[in-house]
Amino acid sequence: MANPSSSLPLYERVTRKNTIARAIELGILSLLLCLLAYRILSFQDHGFSWLLAFLCESWFAFIWVLTVSSKWNQVEYQTYPQRVLQRKLELPPVDMFVTTADPVLEPPILTVNTVLSLLALDYPADKLACYVSDDGGSPLTFYSLVEASKFAKLWVPFCKKYSIQVRAPFRYFSGESMSSQDISPLFQQDWKKMKDEYEQLCQKIEDAAKGSIPCELTGEFADFKNIQRRNHASIVKVIWENKEAGNANGVVPHLVYISREKRPKHPHHFKAGAMNVLTRVSGVMTNAPFMLNVDCDMYVNNSQIVLHALCLLMGMKSDKDCAFVQFPQHFYDGLKDHPFGNQLVVLIEYLGRGLAGIQGPFYGGTGCFHRRKVIYGLSPFDEEISGKLSDENLQKTFGSSMEFIKSAAQILSESKSTSSSPHNLLSFVEAANQIAACVYEYDGLDLWIDDRGRPHRTHNPGKRLEIDQLHTDAARVSGLRALRRACDDDPAEKVGHRASRNPGRPKKPAHFDTTREAPVQAMPGLPVDPAVGLAVGEPAPSIPVAIFITYNLYTLFEYLQAGLSARAWWNNQRMWRITAMTAWLFGVFSVILKLLGLSETVFEVTQKEQPSTNGSDDGNADVGRFTFNESPIFIPATTVLLVNLTALVIAILGFWPAARGGDGWGIGEMIFSSCVVLCLWAFLKGLFGKGKYGIPLATVYKSGALALLFVNLSRWTSMG
Ligand SMILES: O=c1ccn([C@@H]2O[C@H](COP(=O)(O)OP(=O)(O)O[C@H]3O[C@H](CO)[C@@H](O)[C@H](O)[C@H]3O)[C@@H](O)[C@H]2O)c(=O)[nH]1
Ligand SMILES: [Mn+2]
Numbered sequence: 014m015a016n017p018s019s020s021l022p023l024y025e026r027v028t029r030k031n032t033i034a035r036a037i038e039l040g041i042l043s044l045l046l047c048l049l050a051y052r053i054l055s056f057q058d059h060g061f062s063w064l065l066a067f068l069c070e071s072w073f074a075f076i077w078v079l080t081v082s083s084k085w086n087q088v089e090y091q092t093y094p095q096r097v098l099q100r101k102l103e104l105p106p107v108d109m110f111v112t113t114a115d116p117v118l119e120p121p122i123l124t125v126n127t128v129l130s131l132l133a134l135d136y137p138a139d140k141l142a143c144y145v146s147d148d149g150g151s152p153l154t155f156y157s158l159v160e161a162s163k164f165a166k167l168w169v170p171f172c173k174k175y176s177i178q179v180r181a182p183f184r185y186f187s188g189e190s191m192s193s194q195d196i197s198p199l200f201q202q203d204w205k206k207m208k209d210e211y212e213q214l215c216q217k218i219e220d221a222a223k224g225s226i227p228c229e230l231t232g233e234f235a236d237f238k239n240i241q242r243r244n245h246a247s248i249v250k251v252i253w254e255n256k257e258a259g260n261a262n263g264v265v266p267h268l269v270y271i272s273r274e275k276r277p278k279h280p281h282h283f284k285a286g287a288m289n290v291l292t293r294v295s296g297v298m299t300n301a302p303f304m305l306n307v308d309c310d311m312y313v314n315n316s317q318i319v320l321h322a323l324c325l326l327m328g329m330k331s332d333k334d335c336a337f338v339q340f341p342q343h344f345y346d347g348l349k350d351h352p353f354g355n356q357l358v359v360l361i362e363y364l365g366r367g368l369a370g371i372q373g374p375f376y377g378g379t380g381c382f383h384r385r386k387v388i389y390g391l392s393p394f395d396e397e398i399s400g401k402l403s404d405e406n407l408q409k410t411f412g413s414s415m416e417f418i419k420s421a422a423q424i425l426s427e428s429k430s431t432s433s434s435p436h437n438l439l440s441f442v443e444a445a446n447q448i449a450a451c452v453y454e455y456d457g458l459d460l461w462i463d464d465r466g467r468p469h470r471t472h473n474p475g476k477r478l479e480i481d482q483l484h485t486d487a488a489r490v491s492g493l494r495a496l497r498r499a500c501d502d503d504p505a506e507k508v509g510h511r512a513s514r515n516p517g518r519p520k521k522p523a524h525f526d527t528t529r530e531a532p533v534q535a536m537p538g539l540p541v542d543p544a545v546g547l548a549v550g551e552p553a554p555s556i557p558v559a560i561f562i563t564y565n566l567y568t569l570f571e572y573l574q575a576g577l578s579a580r581a582w583w584n585n586q587r588m589w590r591i592t593a594m595t596a597w598l599f600g601v602f603s604v605i606l607k608l609l610g611l612s613e614t615v616f617e618v619t620q621k622e623q624p625s626t627n628g629s630d631d632g633n634a635d636v637g638r639f640t641f642n643e644s645p646i647f648i649p650a651t652t653v654l655l656v657n658l659t660a661l662v663i664a665i666l667g668f669w670p671a672a673r674g675g676d677g678w679g680i681g682e683m684i685f686s687s688c689v690v691l692c693l694w695a696f697l698k699g700l701f702g703k704g705k706y707g708i709p710l711a712t713v714y715k716s717g718a719l720a721l722l723f724v725n726l727s728r729w730t731s732m733g
Contacts, residue, residue: 021096023328029087029366037567038081041560045074048556061730084363086370094320097327105327106140106301107319107382110291112284113309114148114618121157122218123310123621126181128158130312131305132165132268133172133180136319137261142299143268146287150245150272152230152237155252157218158270159233162253164214165265171207172316175200181312182211183624184345243281247274247449249294251438267438269298271449279451283616284378286454292388293448296420298441301385302427308379310621311342322382332384339374339381341365350580352637354588359568362575386424402426412453416444557681587692594650639695640705643712647696651708651716654693654700656723657686 052067097104109131113124124145131143147154172180179185186208230238236248250270257263273290275281282289288306295304303326307313315321322338329335341361351358368374390410402422411421447453565586572582606612641647664683690697699708 021093021099023093023096023324025091027089027091028370029089031084031087034363034567034571035081035085037563038077038084041563041567042074042077042081044556044560044563045070045077048560049074051556080364083371084367087363087366088370089366090325090369092321092324092328094317094324097320097323102327104137104140105303105323106142106299107136107303107305108295108299108301108385109141109143110288110295110304110306111143111145111309112148112287112291112306113145113154114284114287116149116151116153116222118618119149119309119621120623121151121154121222122183122215123624124154125157125161125214125218126183126624127307127309127312128161128268129165129168130179130181130314131307132266133169133177133316134313134319135173135316138169138255138263138266139258139260140301141266141319142295142301143266144291144295144298145268145270146291147270147272148275148281148283148287150237150240150242150248150275152234153218153221155234155237155250155270155272156221158252158268160214160217162265162268164210165253165268167207167210169265171203175203176316178316179312179314180316181314182207184312184314186211187624243275244277245272245275247290247446248272249442249445249449251442254438267299269294269438271445273449274451276451279454281451282454289454290449292385293414293417293453294445296385296424297414297416297444297448298438300420300423302424303382304385304388305382306379311379314343319382326382326384332386335384336387337376337381337383339376342377342380348637350578350584352584354585354592358577359571359575359585363571386427389421389424391425412448414444414448414453416441417448587694590689590692591650591695594653595646598649599646635706638706639699641699641702641708641712642705643709645712645715647699647708647712648716648719650693650696651699651712652719652723653689654696655716655720657689657693658697659720659724660686661690 048070049067052063052070056063056067111124111127111131113119113121128143128145132141134141145154145158168180168182171177177185179188233250236250240246248271251267252270253265253268255263255265255267271290271294273281273287280286291306292304295301303322305319305322318340322340325335325338344356347356365374402425404418407418407422411418568586569579569582572585573579603612603614607614661683664686696708699706700713701707
């Protein structure tokens with residue numbers, strides 16, 4: 014008889030009830046359509062501003078249609094990791110990738126914590142392998158990982174013994190670590206020992222960074238001698254090999270260091286290039302059917318993450334139904350009420366789940382389990398695989414390395430890896446070095462094409478992408494972030510939500526990510542131009558006013574429902590506008606320049622913060638304040654602010670002609686201009702701020718000139 018528990022589904026797809034939200038969304042849509050109809054019908058009576066308003070509102074309506082349809086059918090996935098274990102199947106191996114690029118911008122202690130949280134996952138140690146790609150080619154990073162692997166031999170058993178939830182030591186030791194439930198003397202003793210060991214590890218790395226541990230660059234380090242960061246041969250090093258194959262309790266999984274070959278004349282494709290090399294090297298070494306990738310500033314905060322992912326990857330009826338499982342990012346130490354509006358909580362909560370209900374959100378570049386064969390280009394329509402497996406074909410796709418071809422053929426034909434036990438990683442180092450070479454990128458496969466490390470094969474039509482949307486908080490306040498799921502009883506939750514301690518990432522909108530924050534929440538009917546709007550006395554001002562009120566109440570409600578404050582709502586509203594006037598606008602410029610062939614996309618590695626283990630507040634009251642610099646990115650918003658300020662001042666002083674025929678200046682314009690000023694309050698403060706808190710004078714002058722030009726232009730158009 015079959016074990017009844019083995020027939021239970023591994024996951025459930027739960028559709029959310031959102032009838033009220035749908036009704037409101039449709040209401041807003043009909044109001045928008047009414048407004049458009051009204052504009053069209055009354056065109057003759059009005060001037061240029063009417064046309065401008067019509068164009069803007071058509072755009073809002075279009076965005077709104079997209080938003081509503083994307084959010085229409087929201088789903089959540091409930092996963093049952095215990096059932097994976099109850100099925101008593103052989104658990105599949107998983108290769109885990111960590112990318113790092115710069116030992117200064119990305120302090121190695123961060124990478125070490127990421128790696129430790131992966132090595133300590135609740136999954137048989139002989140099924141896991143961790144590969145670190147170091148684009149910095151840094152002996153310091155290598156040294157840190159070697160030391161980390163020694164510490165791991167204590168840390169991993171400690172975590173497993175006491176079922177520690179958060180397995181990144183710096184996070185663990187910064188929390189209310191010794192909770193009352195676990196005060197057994199033995200635990201206390203072990204805890205203390207671990208903390209000491211971890212502090213020693215930090216100290217060693219710090220000393221090495223200062224150069225006080227002279228890395229002679231001999232022995233193990235010889236490969237790093239005389240190398241230049243952008244010009245060196247590949248370095249592949251097996252830091253730790255878990256020889257206890259077949260022993261699930263074998264302490265620490267494999268740990269491999271890779272610094273791919275770099276040559277000045279070969280474009281390295283940033284993270285995408287690193288992901289290619291990680292895929293290939295892990296292919297010849299362990300060739301797991303699933304691959305998890307995380308950035309060096311993240312940690313896994315749910316030790317059962319692999320099992321959760323497997324619920325979906327193995328639980329779907331067919332492999333074709335699920336190319337990857339992606340976990341939302343959740344930021345710790347975020348600032349209260351998200352002053353920079355960059356935590357994307359609400360976006361993922363509603364839009365993310367909505368997309369999950371359609372086909373699944375885009376791969377965000379990190380925190381994701383991929384099916385290896387999908388990355389190798391197996392399309393869902395490839396029923397007939399044998400043709401693809403001819404030697405010639407394989408060589409064309411996978412390059413000249415016999416070892417790699419063999420491993421790829423294994424994955425594509427789904428035959429079980431013959432080398433799975435016992436591994437002998439060292440014997441593959443030579444092959445690994447060959448495929449970590451930069452020429453291989455051209456002969457061989459380019460799996461991850463996008464410069465930021467996104468694969469290009471997962472979004473084939475017909476392939477469904479699933480996302481585990483159980484926990485949806487995601488944000489970018491601190492450079493550090495975690496993969497997590499929401500469980501109300503999840504201790505990580507408390508740790509993850511501790512009050513702000515770090516100032517977070519640089520606070521310049523110039524640093525906001527232009528690729529991730531899609532303009533899905535553009536607010537309909539908020540004019541930036543004082544000439545565009547409706548005067549009182551018109552029959553229709555009630556429509557934009559109704560849209561304005563409904564839309565704001567609706568978004569406010571979304572925030573409250575997601576457990577955020579009204580303040581967070583307001584901060585996010587103003588940030589959407591600021592981001593639109595800064596990062597997105599410049600994003601558009603840079604795309605245009607790129608299309609014209611006038612510039613290249615640049616990728617700058619984001620500066621990460623050094624973690625600290627004491628959870629104390631660093632007493633910086635200015636963490637939520639905006640900072641500015643000479644960047645032209647601040648000009649548009651400053652200009653918009655100046656235009657609206659001018660308009661308000663003129664109106665208040667009574668210099669403006671009263672509303673005539675709807676094209677003049679009325680109470681509507683006053684309200685909307687005030688809204689714009691409120692949204693740009695941070696810039697208003699910037700006009701008077703000092704130092705980095707002030708907008709540089711040059712920017713103010715340039716914006717002033719633009720504002721003058723604009724005011725005169727609009728006077729000219731309204732007169733003409
Ligand atoms: O030449 C490079 C450049 C970057 N990286 C790594 O790529 C990752 C992301 O780089 P980062 O500078 O942190 O970029 P972000 O702006 O944080 O990246 C966004 O885009 C990334 C790539 O899609 C996603 O992984 C992130 O989650 C997303 O926030 C980091 O681990 C880097 O070490 C490399 O390995 N090689
Ligand atoms: Mn990053």
